[in-house]
Amino acid sequence: MHEATDRLLREVTRRTERAIHDRDCPAITALQGDRKLLLSDYDYLRDEPTAEAFEHRAAARAREIYTVRFVFAVPQVWLFTDETIYGRAVANLPLHEGEQELVVWTAFDLEEGVDYGYLPYARRPGGEPAFDEEDQMVITIPTRPKGNYPGFHLLQDLMQDGWRPLRDAIPVRVELRSLMVVEVVQYR
Template structure:
């Protein structure tokens, strides 16, 4: 790495260049050579799209109005894909502390978590949706965290499959980095950079059961000093009334199915 980026350090242009460099030279290329992937992105407009998304995210950083609340305390956060805002609200009564999802949804959730654990240990960060209905489906997207259009497209495809199999329940999950400060919680997309103070990794999940409605939760996991995943924790269910922000993973899926999730 040269010092050519130094004049743009701490600027939006520097961030756009850093993302572009990572995507071209560091991001895993699946089922195709890196050079071929880069050329295809260049001629198909993917490079321009990436730069526009990066610039758009930079424009939203620091803008007021995004609140992230966990058990009654708030913090500021950005609104890019992979960041989630969760606000406490009184317009929906949630289960009391200690409650859990029903047995069938829990079994589906644990199946998703086991698959997610294997993927994360292989240094992948996919989004996954497990669907139970006329038959059981397992959907995944390894580019979900790349940008908002990619994420929305996957959730829209998942909604089509949920309807097609007349689903009675489904679970959506994606790895995130949680930022904890006392009782406040925010989240952002995972990356190859070391965690900052106060951050931890977890799989955020959303479940929907035709009888029991929508639940939100997380599955924490830790790493060893060498970066290898050490262990996954038990699934946890949010037990306060929530108003999820529009950027919360799984929110588009709920919207497409006309489920408010509130």
């Protein structure tokens, strides 16, 4: 990951952490191009059409500032199985067995391509979230995100809408460490 993208990722995850401490769960994206823009949407987790609409609005803004990198992050709850990752919106309710609260992110850089990852967090007995940036995970296995993965529509919009500088610059970068394909499936 490019150093500037890593800095942007840390900034966005810190902002997301502060929101979670305040019991908010917004999607936050940072777009960096001619200037840096920070966008957030507190309704992102309500449903898929709302999430997709925010990502389309973010893509429009990204084109306006000739974005060279972005980070998109949102809190979610994931349940990991051997073949699939199930995801749902966060709630201030107890987790079901095997569930993990995470800040899920997508990071994109023109030079380095796309990275996917997450920052898990735990809750103290009083319900206060506890984060450790050392726990940040970059998914290093071949990954095929679906349309409901955070940042998917933003990335797709920038690649497919004819904005040639972005589409032509995306390198193919895959680290083969496993043959597992990760798919996030929404559940409630």
